[in-house]
Amino acid sequence: MATESDESVLGGSTSAERRRAVLEKLNPLEMPIRFQLGLLGIVGFVLLPTQLYPDQMGRPTNLLFLMMFAMSWDVVSGYTGQLSFGHAFFFAVGGYTSAILDLQHGITPVIGIPVGMLLAGVGGLLIGIPALRLRGPYLSLVTLIIPIILAKLFTLFNNSLPVLAPEGLGGRNGPGLPTQLFGIDGSGAVLELAEGYSGIQQTALANYYLALGLMLLILVVLLAVTRSSAGDVFTAIREDEDAVAAAGLDASRFKLFAFVLSAVVGGLAGAVWVHTVQTPSPLGILGQDDIQTSIDVIIMSILGGTGTIVGPIIGAVVFALSAVVVGGLSDVIIPVADVAVADLRPLPLLAAAMATLVFAPGGVLRANIRLGRRILASARGDEYEGEPIGGGDSALGQIIEKYRAELREIIDERR
């Protein structure tokens, strides 16, 4: 194979060289500004609880989970261009599995969470394998329907699902509140903290920092995968699968891997979610009309920048901030229409997503990196010549182009 000869050409010291290269990239002082800003952002997340009361911690904690979900969507849809419109399916599989294991089989979340994660991975295989044969528009339809089917199953097996969930899946209300990972003394949580108010305080903090740690772990794993040569293969699949085959690479394997990786990450986040700040129920996990969460993670990724992993985090922050800002405008009444701005939610956010699609299809992240480079260049007295490759905004464009091409193929076949 090609790789062996590469190493012999270069003297065989590649593993040491790789390790050194990885370490060099991790030195904060040597990093490009955008990475330093990223680190600063992480520090901000670490310090955020110092500025909030315990009862205000719920939303930031939830936000961290949404970031994980959006990253999980990005690795399969943003990178390989296999558009999934029902990603909350994986979050629900992870969450429900762990919750039901806990509530109906008495299995501790410490075991239930990894099991939920594995089962979500199996779900990734179940969708990923047919996805290899389904072209864009068909795959989108399938993924759109799957969480809705799942929600119907929750209702169908409302009272009992033999063996798997003897007490049923709980219909619209969910199976109940599972054991929490953290709680005040005597609450029956996995880890019982102090009594009374300080216990509540500690629980809120513990949930937040667990979510933050998990988010950072997922971020690191997904960055490592997408920044290695596997990431190059993912984006090449988005662009042209024949070229991938001609390079001697098995596109199907990489596509399936992306799906399973995404499902496992989503399942893990979903499982931890129900044991910390979310109730396992169709509304809680799948969202309004069983589809809202799936749509939200797509909007976050598009806002921040598809095909970047970091973009969805920024997109999620924008998403949450806009909700706070718009929600705060309850006194501002729009004339003529006579409605408060706050009541328009989520219209302003959707409008922002549309504007992003039109004016900065690369997302907020890429637009700002380019802006930053332009400022740096002019500070040096240079002319900024734009992105060296393809404008950098092409990820979403490529996904849409892939989708279009597949649609054209289908239409041509019908003729």
Add this chain to the structure above:
Amino acid sequence: MSTDNESGERLTPGQQGFGPSDGVLVANDLRKEFGGLTAMDDLSFAVQEQEILGFIGPNGAGKSTTFNCVTGFYGPTGGNVWFKGEDVTGLESHEMVQKGMARTFQDFAPLSDRTVVRNVALSLAPDELLTLAGVSGETERLAEEICRRVGLGDQLEETPGELPHAGMLKLEIAKAIATNPDLMLVDEPFAGLSSGEVQELTEVLLSLRDNGMTLIVVDHNMRGLLNLIDRAFVIQFGAKIAEGPPDEITDDPKVQEAYLGGDEI
């Protein structure tokens, strides 16, 4: 090289056809039908190690179909393909590449979202899911070296869209070379090139052969191929009509008939 058959008939399929050991790449009674249309009609040929075979035929003769069947982009309807003595009939295209058979695309398939050098680097990427390859830049250095070999040393950081036609051809070849093939199928390498560029590319291909590579070069005419190929194999309507040294083949009456009133051979 097969030693059991020294006569001039060696390259003509006998009654029993070709066997796995008749060459580095052997196609025997290869057949491809699309609906009722036979694009390739029991075609047989063998390529010897370090040979440069010209695969020639008028437009629509079935060259691309043959190409696609041999390299696994289409599954053949019937027949066999042996590569290095191994039956590879119907393998997937990426498996063919992994076995050492690379191809270029006539209509180019560069990834327009990345630079020339990163296009080539993709061919160097291991077929592994969890890897640190590409992090330290050694892949990139090797890719740069390959680009320089084919004459793209000055365009490493350009996108394929910025390359002139000849540059795209070179990129196609660089991508194929990067998979470290034993056999390379080159589709219409000289289409639209100036004579200077043809000369430059001929030298690149000849040096690849000198380094042990076997080449099949497809073209619809032989102009430009004369200095490159050892043997021409001419097909029409999916079947062989002639084969032999390039300077003799142009005098073959069947070949002249095939090209009559059409393209120039």
